[in-house]
Amino acid sequence: MFRPPPRASGYFRTGYGQDLALVQTKAERISLVVFLLILAGFPFIASPFALDLACQVFLASVGALSLMLLTGYAGQISLGHAGLIAAGAFTTGILAREIHAPFWVTLPASAVTGIVLGFVFGLPSLRLRGLYLAVSTLALHFVVIYLGGEYETKRGFSTGIIVEPPNLAGVSLSGGRFWYFVLLAAAAVSLLICINLLRSRSGRAFRAVHARETVAEALGISIAGYKLLAFVISSSMTSVAGCLFAYYRGFVSVEAFDLFLTIQYVAMIIIGGMGSLLGALLGAAFVTLFPYAIEALLHLLPNVEKLAGDIFAVNYASFGVVMILFLIFEPLGLVGIWHRLQNYFLLWPFKYRPLAGARK
Amino acid sequence: MSEALLRVEKVEVVYKRVITAVQGVTLSVGPKQIVAILGTNGAGKTTTLRAVSGFLGLDDARVTEGTISFEGRRIENAPPHDIAARGIVLVPERDKVFPNLTVAENLAVPVSRASAAERRRQDEQIYSLFPRLAQLRQRIGGLLSGGERQMLAIAAALTCRPSLLLVDELSLGLAPVVVQDLTRRLLTVRDELGIAILLVEQSAAAALTIADHAYVMENGRIVLDGDREQLKSHQDVQEFYLGQASGERRSYRTVKQYRRSRRWYG
Numbered sequence: 001m002f003r004p005p006p007r008a009s010g011y012f013r014t015g016y017g018q019d020l021a022l023v024q025t026k027a028e029r030i031s032l033v034v035f036l037l038i039l040a041g042f043p044f045i046a047s048p049f050a051l052d053l054a055c056q057v058f059l060a061s062v063g064a065l066s067l068m069l070l071t072g073y074a075g076q077i078s079l080g081h082a083g084l085i086a087a088g089a090f091t092t093g094i095l096a097r098e099i100h101a102p103f104w105v106t107l108p109a110s111a112v113t114g115i116v117l118g119f120v121f122g123l124p125s126l127r128l129r130g131l132y133l134a135v136s137t138l139a140l141h142f143v144v145i146y147l148g149g150e151y152e153t154k155r156g157f158s159t160g161i162i163v164e165p166p167n168l169a170g171v172s173l174s175g176g177r178f179w180y181f182v183l184l185a186a187a188a189v190s191l192l193i194c195i196n197l198l199r200s201r202s203g204r205a206f207r208a209v210h211a212r213e214t215v216a217e218a219l220g221i222s223i224a225g226y227k228l229l230a231f232v233i234s235s236s237m238t239s240v241a242g243c244l245f246a247y248y249r250g251f252v253s254v255e256a257f258d259l260f261l262t263i264q265y266v267a268m269i270i271i272g273g274m275g276s277l278l279g280a281l282l283g284a285a286f287v288t289l290f291p292y293a294i295e296a297l298l299h300l301l302p303n304v305e306k307l308a309g310d311i312f313a314v315n316y317a318s319f320g321v322v323m324i325l326f327l328i329f330e331p332l333g334l335v336g337i338w339h340r341l342q343n344y345f346l347l348w349p350f351k352y353r354p355l356a357g358a359r360k
Numbered sequence: 361m362s363e364a365l366l367r368v369e370k371v372e373v374v375y376k377r378v379i380t381a382v383q384g385v386t387l388s389v390g391p392k393q394i395v396a397i398l399g400t401n402g403a404g405k406t407t408t409l410r411a412v413s414g415f416l417g418l419d420d421a422r423v424t425e426g427t428i429s430f431e432g433r434r435i436e437n438a439p440p441h442d443i444a445a446r447g448i449v450l451v452p453e454r455d456k457v458f459p460n461l462t463v464a465e466n467l468a469v470p471v472s473r474a475s476a477a478e479r480r481r482q483d484e485q486i487y488s489l490f491p492r493l494a495q496l497r498q499r500i501g502g503l504l505s506g507g508e509r510q511m512l513a514i515a516a517a518l519t520c521r522p523s524l525l526l527v528d529e530l531s532l533g534l535a536p537v538v539v540q541d542l543t544r545r546l547l548t549v550r551d552e553l554g555i556a557i558l559l560v561e562q563s564a565a566a567a568l569t570i571a572d573h574a575y576v577m578e579n580g581r582i583v584l585d586g587d588r589e590q591l592k593s594h595q596d597v598q599e600f601y602l603g604q605a606s607g608e609r610r611s612y613r614t615v616k617q618y619r620r621s622r623r624w625y626g
Contacts, residue, residue, distance in 0.1 A: 201468070204461060204465050204468055204469050205469065207458065207460050207461055207465075208458050208461065208469045210460065211458040211459055211460045211461070212455055212458055214415070214418060214440075214452075214455075215452060215455060215456060215457075215458070216458075216469070217439075217440045217441050217444075218413065218415070218440050218441075218444055218449065218450050218452065219444060219449070219469055219470040219516065219517070219520060220441050220444040220445055220470055220520060221441065221469065221470075222441060223441075275460065
């Protein structure tokens with residue numbers, strides 16, 4: 001349960017319309033512009049390695065946002081996230097390979113695949129809750145991975161499907177900087193979709209169903225309809241992320257979509273902070289960059305050559321430890337830390353907000 | 361009253377297919393009327409209300425006999441959202457606001473076909489009925505006090521534009537001053553919006569200040585009914601529900617037995 005921090009003092013709203021503005025104060029406007037400039041300038045100073053990391057973070061952001069929508073807001077647990085990304089990637093891979101479909105065919109096709117899968121695997125949510133629902137969505141993962149694996153072996157692509165970079169008017173679109181901007185745009189569009197969806201009737205219904213299903217029903221909300229809608233929207237966004245993943249990597253293979261990927265996405269929204277879009281973004285960045293940070297730290301140790309073989313084990317283990325630490329010490333996630341920090345500076349030199357009505 | 365808005369006729373409710381909770385309950389609510397159901401814990405008040413609102417199904421209970429009709433149409437055992445769409449909205453006993461939504465968002469949750477302009481006007485109307493909520497627009501539901509929650513729940517129910525409002529335990533856990541304030545507001549809701557109200561209350565004193573008509577339930581049956589003045593002056597009601605002892609105290613049990621025998625055997 002998060003509230004936006006107190007607004008800058010001296011700023012008052014004078015109409016209902018101003019409540020709805022996304023950017024409300026001058027300070028917000030300035031910081032947004034500065035942030036965008038930094039994002040726009042980044043690829044021109046960054047190394048190819050840093051560029052690749054940024055692209056991975058953007059891709060993960062799309063997936064984390066869609067999972068946050070489903071789990072953090074609509075309250076439906078899903079363990080089929082890697083399966084859905086795989087579904088989008090395989091749709092793209094198969095269409096590109098078999099009929100040489102251009103990206104403006106594969107992208108909507110992936111979205112449609114996501115919609116269909118979301119609808120079918122959302123149906124159990126009408127009856128199942130919590131752990132039982134999680135297990136039923138796990139089936140989605142195995143169905144998609146099985147079908148993808150079958151396709152690979154039948155067609156003889158046992159190591160994976162190679163996806164040509166998309167081309168527009170005969171120009172092949174590739175290169176780190178190009179993909180940086182494409183994936184940045186994808187993440188930004190996903191974020192805007194989520195923000196606006198959550199402020200709409202459907203978004204309120206999602207959160208109402210999450211909090212108090214019976215009260216929501218008493219107020220005339222169709223629970224079944226909104227649960228399915230949450231699944232469908234989230235799945236189609238995830239599949240589109242899968243499509244982008246296929247083009248970005250240029251390669252689709254079932255090995256890339258194991259259960260650990262699902263766990264990573266669930267970890268992103270938990271570490272980031274449940275029920276917060278900012279949390280999804282912070283979580284995506286944290287979980288994506290974490291293994292690289294661990295690796296970099298390991299290289300600082302003496303005699304690192306001896307450890308080279310164990311680096312994966314160390315990564316997995318420290319990832320687990322971080323998850324546990326977050327669950328115990330910071331259940332509100334990174335966004336909880338961020339809000340505390342904000343409040344600290346807003347209230348400084350005081351520690352708490354005064355009693356309401358004390359100044360009279 | 362032949363043109364009753366809500367008519368509950370000889371209703372029997374059975375939980376889990378074995379436990380009878382209420383039997384032979386007959387009551388009616390006329391247009392723009394405030395009706396109260398009084399009684400102690402376990403008398404069957406809430407069950408009756410849940411039968412009307414359609415929430416029985418969630419507890420594996422059913423109306424097994426009798427009929428409930430609203431505006432002339434039968435509604436017993438219909439699902440809650442269906443009943444809400446017909447114009448009966450329930451303010452539940454507890455867990456009544458969405459703790460993760462702000463006050464403004466709570467008010468925007470209910471489904472309505474009103475246009476944006478109408479909704480704006482409706483919001484203004486609600487905020488003028490409950491000025492406190494206007495101050496709290498950006499506060500999240502989970503941080504409201506009990507009285508504010510009750511206000512918000514009533515306000516949210518009103519945005520559904522009901523013709524009958526069901527209120528379960530208005531006074532539950534609230535200070536007498538707050539209860540007084542809320543009952544007065546319900547009266548305004550009835551007078552200004554023309555909405556009929558069916559209240560379920562343990563606090564007879566609170567209910568009898570605004571109800572036009574009241575029913576007293578005991579052990580799953582209605583044992584007494586009458587208009588406000590009749591009930592206020594009724595000796596048993598005074599003694600057991602209003603706490604005004606008159607002369608020597610009788611045991612609750614003997615009176616209960618006597619009431620029941622008079623009603624069912626004689």
